[in-house]
Amino acid sequence: MATPDTAVPKLVVVDDTNPSIQYSPASAFLKDTSGKLDGRGFGGPVFNRTLTGLNGTSNNGSLTFQFNGTFVRVMVAAEGSYGWYCNVDGNHLITSFTVDTNQVTNYIACDSEGTLSGTTGEHTLAVNFFFYPDSPSNSSLWLDSIQYQPLPSDPLDTVTLRIHNSDPSISYSNSSGGWSFQGLNSNATDLTGTSMSLAFNGTSATLYSVNFGSPTQYNATTAFYTLDGKSTYFDLPGSTTTANSGGNTTNISNWPLFTISDLSATQHNLNVATSYNSTPQPQYLGIEYFIIQTNPANSSSTEGSANSTGIGSSLGDSSGSTGHSTPVGAIVGGVVGGVTIGLITILLALYLWRRRRRNLQYLLDLSAGAPADPYQPNSAEYLINPEPPMQSASTTDRPVSSGFFANSLYHSGSDPAASTVAGSSRASQPAFDPDRLVSMKNAQSLQVRDEQLLRSELRLHTDSGVRLPAPNEREVIDVPPTYTED
Incomplete structure (x- = not known):
């Protein structure tokens, strides 16, 4: 009985047209690619629709095939009266089987059963075809394929696998x-x-x-x-x-x-x-x-x-390499380049912000050295003065209220340059302190800067970050009312 497929479920199939199969004498073997035997019996179509074999009027012939494996079998198609025998390595005759003539195609002619089990070297399969003297002239015997079980370590590259x-x-x-x-x-x-x-x-x-x-x-x-x-x-x-x-x-x-x-x-x-x-x-x-x-x-x-x-x-590990990889140098270079551009952009934005801050400080301090009357409506201080000092009805020493400028700009003492304003005597006032005026202006500058920062917007650009005004856009610079070109 032939070895069941359940014992050898995975086999390499070698078609009869494969050049690794050597026929002798080559001139005696015929080829069929028409599938003329496919519908003859219950064996079904032959493999790959090709056959190589002999007919009853030809001489007998043989074939050889070399392989590495632990099992081998020969598939044939035949009609009429014929015979064959198979061996491996010249001295191991392997089992041949009697077939049902109603099958015609996909016969298992012989297999090695357990003869090659455990072997690891290369083997040579030899098959001899022959006809009996009284075989009808329409008899034919064809090789369909050779099927073998490869060694466990053998790759399965570009093979036909059953x-x-x-x-x-x-x-x-x-x-x-x-x-x-x-x-x-x-x-x-x-x-x-x-x-x-x-x-x-x-x-x-x-x-x-x-x-x-x-x-x-x-x-x-x-x-x-x-x-x-x-x-x-x-x-x-x-x-x-x-x-x-x-x-x-x-x-x-x-x-x-x-x-x-x-x-x-x-x-x-x-x-x-x-x-x-x-x-x-x-x-x-x-x-x-x-x-x-x-x-x-x-x-x-x-x-x-x-x-x-x-x-x-x-047939190949799906997790294997696909042959496409990303160079490590390209990845590192991209990361370093991105970080460098980001740092340059942040430093440029910080530089522009600090320059704007210095310009703003300079504009706010332009009038620090001009001790104008803080109560005049035209002065910059008037705009941010919450309340003017209260005046006494007396023309002599006038008390100074607890207003902002009263506490910040003056100290105790009489004003030697008292004068009359709108018919009333301006008596001795606290002496003016210029150092405190500068301190006040610095405090105001910091307050204005903080308010501007709250209203500002920082934009991070992927390029240099520098934005120039449009040609038709005028640049606006805010200066105090005491600022002059001189």
């Missing part, structure tokens, strides 16, 4: 029990809305199924797959016949349901599900195996080793 439905990388949403083994190596469901998922790194993916038709005939329906978030419907064909089925519908294996090609060499997420429909006796959605074309070695995804349990890791 993922059986039992592989752990395939996840089934089976909480409702919709998925079940339906025979012919297939996990299938006819329950509406049942799904499965597969993550893989590759440039194409094909789902192979079983078209069920015996003992029950099933009707065509639809299902859909979602790749990277985009959904597409595909057909589940109704039951059909083969050339060897006597006109009755039958079960056909290796039936391709859909192929997704020309994918980017990155990781993809594939979900397959049954549709919500009311088709009576609908065809099963069957998962037999997937064929994945893996990414090349120089792709953006790093390929994993063959012993990985999940297809996401065995």
Whole structure:
């Protein structure tokens, strides 16, 4: 009995056209790309629609193939009367199997079973094809593919990978029990809305199924797959016949349901599900195996080793390098440049603010040395004087009120320069103190600066921050009334 797929769920597939397979004599082997045997039996279409082999009128022939792996098997298609035998490394004859002539395609001719288990070196597979003397002239024997299990450490770059439905990388949403083994190596469901998922790194993916038709005939329906978030419907064909089925519908294996090609060499997420429909006796959605074309070695995804349990890791870790990185120097330079521009802008704003403050202090102190009468309406002090000193009815020593200027500008003593104003005698007043006038002006300047700062607005610019007045805009400078050009 052939080794079950559940024991080797992940295999590398080498097509019969691969140049690493050596045919001898090369002139005796024929090629077929028409798929002429596809509909003959229940084995289903041949892999990649190509075959290389011999017919009953040709001489016998052989082929060899070198590989690193722990398991190998040979897939053939055949009609009529024929035979073969296989060996590994010249001295290990491996098991050959008797086949059902109604299958015609996708035979397992021989496999190594446990012969190569635990080995790590390179092996040579040899297959000999032959016909019996009484074989009909229409007999033919063809190589379809060679499938082998690579070493656990081998990369899976640019290979064709066969993922059986039992592989752990395939996840089934089976909480409702919709998925079940339906025979012919297939996990299938006819329950509406049942799904499965597969993550893989590759440039194409094909789902192979079983078209069920015996003992029950099933009707065509639809299902859909979602790749990277985009959904597409595909057909589940109704039951059909083969050339060897006597006109009755039958079960056909290796039936391709859909192929997704020309994918980017990155990781993809594939979900397959049954549709919500009311088709009576609908065809099963069957998962037999997937064929994945893996990414090349120089792709953006790093390929994993063959012993990985999940297809996401065995075909490339999705967290691997994408080949794009930002230089550290560019990041540091950008940060330093941004900080430098910010500091320059802040220092420039501080410089302009301090210059404005000095100009304002200068303008407020222009009249500090001119002790004009603080009570005259024309003086600057009058504008901010809360109350004038009260005058006595007497023409002699006039008391000074407790007003601001009375306490700030004068000290006790008589004024030798007393004069008469509006017919009244201006008697001795407290002596004028110029030092206190300067102190008062400084206090006023600080108060005005604080009020201006409360009304000011600091604008932080990404450029130099310098703003010049428009050509038609006049510059306004405030000066006290005692200011002169001299």
